[in-house]
Amino acid sequence: MCAAAVDFGLGLRPEHYEEIAASPGRVSWFEALSENYMVPGGSPLHWLDRIRRDYPMALHGVSLSIGSIDPLDERYLDDLKALADRVEPMWISDHLCFTGLRGLNMHDLLPLPYTEEALDHVSERVKRVQDRLGRRLVLENVSSYVTYAASELSEWEFIAELSRRADCDILLDVNNVYVSAFNHEFDATAFLRAMPRERVRQFHLAGHTHKGSHIIDTHDHPIVPDVWTLYAEAVRLFPGVPTMIERDADIPPYEELLAELDLARGIAAGVPSEAAA
Amino acid sequence: MSGTNTGSLADLQRAFQDYLFHSSDAFQAAVRDTKKADRVTLLDVYRDGYALRLIEVLTTDYPGLMAMAGPADFDHVARAYIAAHPSRHPSVRWFGSGLADFMARTAPYNKARAAVEMARFEWALGEAFDSADVTPIAADVLLALLPDAWETLTFTALPSLHRCTFAFEVAQAWQRRDEVEPGNLEVDRVDEPVTWAIWRPERISSFRSLDTDEAAMLDALVAGRSFPELCETVAAFTGDDQAPARAAWLLRTWVEGGMIAGFSSGTPAG
Numbered sequence: 001m002c003a004a005a006v007d008f009g010l011g012l013r014p015e016h017y018e019e020i021a022a023s024p025g026r027v028s029w030f031e032a033l034s035e036n037y038m039v040p041g042g043s044p045l046h047w048l049d050r051i052r053r054d055y056p057m058a059l060h061g062v063s064l065s066i067g068s069i070d071p072l073d074e075r076y077l078d079d080l081k082a083l084a085d086r087v088e089p090m091w092i093s094d095h096l097c098f099t100g101l102r103g104l105n106m107h108d109l110l111p112l113p114y115t116e117e118a119l120d121h122v123s124e125r126v127k128r129v130q131d132r133l134g135r136r137l138v139l140e141n142v143s144s145y146v147t148y149a150a151s152e153l154s155e156w157e158f159i160a161e162l163s164r165r166a167d168c169d170i171l172l173d174v175n176n177v178y179v180s181a182f183n184h185e186f187d188a189t190a191f192l193r194a195m196p197r198e199r200v201r202q203f204h205l206a207g208h209t210h211k212g213s214h215i216i217d218t219h220d221h222p223i224v225p226d227v228w229t230l231y232a233e234a235v236r237l238f239p240g241v242p243t244m245i246e247r248d249a250d251i252p253p254y255e256e257l258l259a260e261l262d263l264a265r266g267i268a269a270g271v272p273s274e275a276a277a
Numbered sequence: 278m279s280g281t282n283t284g285s286l287a288d289l290q291r292a293f294q295d296y297l298f299h300s301s302d303a304f305q306a307a308v309r310d311t312k313k314a315d316r317v318t319l320l321d322v323y324r325d326g327y328a329l330r331l332i333e334v335l336t337t338d339y340p341g342l343m344a345m346a347g348p349a350d351f352d353h354v355a356r357a358y359i360a361a362h363p364s365r366h367p368s369v370r371w372f373g374s375g376l377a378d379f380m381a382r383t384a385p386y387n388k389a390r391a392a393v394e395m396a397r398f399e400w401a402l403g404e405a406f407d408s409a410d411v412t413p414i415a416a417d418v419l420l421a422l423l424p425d426a427w428e429t430l431t432f433t434a435l436p437s438l439h440r441c442t443f444a445f446e447v448a449q450a451w452q453r454r455d456e457v458e459p460g461n462l463e464v465d466r467v468d469e470p471v472t473w474a475i476w477r478p479e480r481i482s483s484f485r486s487l488d489t490d491e492a493a494m495l496d497a498l499v500a501g502r503s504f505p506e507l508c509e510t511v512a513a514f515t516g517d518d519q520a521p522a523r524a525a526w527l528l529r530t531w532v533e534g535g536m537i538a539g540f541s542s543g544t545p546a547g
Contacts (some may be wrong), residue, residue, distance in 0.1 A: 035368040040436070041410035043480050063367035069287045076367045101290050105364045106297055107330055107372075108323060110290075118286050145322040146308040150284030183319070185311060213314035216322055 008268075009244035012057070016254040017047040024054040026258055031244050032087065034061035038079045048087065057089050058138075058202065058244075060171075063105060065096035066129065066139065067112040067122050070101045077132050084133060085215060093138035096122070096159060113148035114158040119165065126166035138201045139163075140171035141191075143179040143208070155180065156194035163199040170195055172238070173204035174231045175223065176223045179215045188230055192237055199277075200238045201224050205231060205264060206246040220249035222260060228267060228275030235271045243268065296320060297327045298363070302468075331359045331372060338373040338403055341395045341451040347460020354386050370407075374400065389463040391445040398447045398473070401439040402484070405477040408437035413437035413478050426542035430504040432528075433539045437477040440487075440495060444470045448484055478535025485534075490514035491527050503526075 007028035010022070018028070030051060037048050051057075054173060064077060084092060097109040112118045130137050141159055153161070163170055181188035207221030223231075223245070235241075243264050245257060279420035289307055296304035310316045332355045334344055358379050358390045377396035380386035387393065413435060420429070450464040461468045475484040487495060490511050497510040504524070511527070512520035531537050 035370070038368055039370065039407035042405075042407035042437075042477065044407055045410070046480055067286075069290050073367060079367075098290055099367075101294055103365055104294070105367055106294065106327055107334075107364060107369050108297075108326060110293055110323065113284065113286060113289050115286065121286055143304070145319045146316060148284070148289060149307055149309055150289065182456075183311065183314075185313075214311075214319060214322070216326075 001073060007242040008265055009242060010261060011244060011246050012051060012258055013251055015251045019254040019276045020051050027261060029056040031058045034059045034080055034083055035063055037083055046251060048069050052087055057087050059087060059089040059092045061083060061094040061179040063099055065099040066094060066125050068098035068101050072125060072128060076277050081204040091138050093140055095142050096139045097263045111142060111144035114151040114155055116152060119158060119161060123162055123165040123247050126168050138169040138171045140173050141176050143176040145183055147184050156191040160194050160196055164194055169201035170199045171202045171204060172200050172234060173235050175206040175208055175227050176217060177231050178227045179208055183214050184266060189233055192234055197238055203234060203241055203243040204246055205243060218249060219246050232267050232271050235268045291318060292365050297324055327367055328356060328359055334369045335373050337357045339396055339399050341399050341454045342392060343459055344454040344457060345395055345464060346463035346543050354380060358438050360434045391447065394443045394445050395447045397441055398451060401441055402482055404439060405437040405475050405482040411435055414530045414532060414537050414539060416529060419532060422542065430540055430542045431501055432537050434499050435476050435536055435538045438536060439475040442470045442472045448473055476536050494524060494527055
């Protein structure tokens, strides 16, 4: 028995707006970057509305800064709620990280120390955001390049416990697991196995840049074979979870991403689910 | 390292951010080496990435400035701006909003007046690009007004409308930005400064130069002056006899160009 049919999506990028609108139905859904559409009007919102008519969408943010010690940004949450009311997304996701403090934004996904203090702090904030948005939040594991000496838990222990305490879901970025596993020398499959099955809401796939001593999550290359292998394991463990491919730089023609998505479809179709094993 | 030894979430986050701003290296003590890379190499991914990411944002927002300055000088001004103006907005969309003002008041960039004007022009284009959507009025609704209504008629411009006065031909040069190697875009000075209108009637932004009387009348319109007052503004350039016809013609040009969002005939001019 193979894994149940899963939905395959792409990131919504301006380079592909016209082709997407002209040829509906070639992917199952799109993931829109929330901040790109928190604008008064114009072309971005035109295309968002236009493509939303043909496709389900998820909203994916980069600036919630759920782990920051700064107060939650109420204006950002207002804007996110307004965007969600417009898009009616399948779910809203962001990253398990902080992006700045003292009112500043570093526009990077800075890792958290995996401590009980951080777990308490983030859990409380996730609950508040979920109350505000009226829905579960989906949080993504980030690629990271450093580990804190102060960490008391592994990243996978932290995420699993957070999802239970805060009643939130998980966006499992398979490339990020691979990148962080290489950078921090842990077993990527152990990470996957530690994720609570009922909480994994979505997969991300992406390319990266290998620097020899470390890997940087750049989203500017095709997905590498080792990440496809890890994806096959993720699909086996979590059958039926929607998958999407992120590409944010050196963006190729739409057809190229569709072909890469076909690879994901092929892997998912050929993997026996753990439930059937 | 003050506080960071405690390993508290707050101390670690402050130390991390300070590290990215080059204001302290204390954060190095809070993270680990790996077998493959030392902690400084790994932290450089974040420290270098912070600047490179924002430089890329500015490069996207200011292609004309890049074409004028070239990569090295652009990098110089971008890094100075990043250091002086850390981002305070959740979206990088707004990060470059202060670049023209920063250049205008900061040596040595303030000596490159054409570059300052290019930055101002490009930001206005960007603001028009995703400004609020308002459908411009059509000319026939004005033609249907009774003559008395024109005595108190005031107008509102599209939210996307910006007016900029340039002493250099930045708008003309901007259209050649992709035709030259970066650093080689020449921008000529004009004999007299010219005011430009930048707006977005539908999804595509427009810009064009304004005649002197047209710029003055558009200023008056945006300030909420009534149509008779707009005529008075134009009269300063054309004389009283020509003013009503000229003002009506300019108004029609703006309406047909999709620059006018609405009008009111019941409110006295402010």
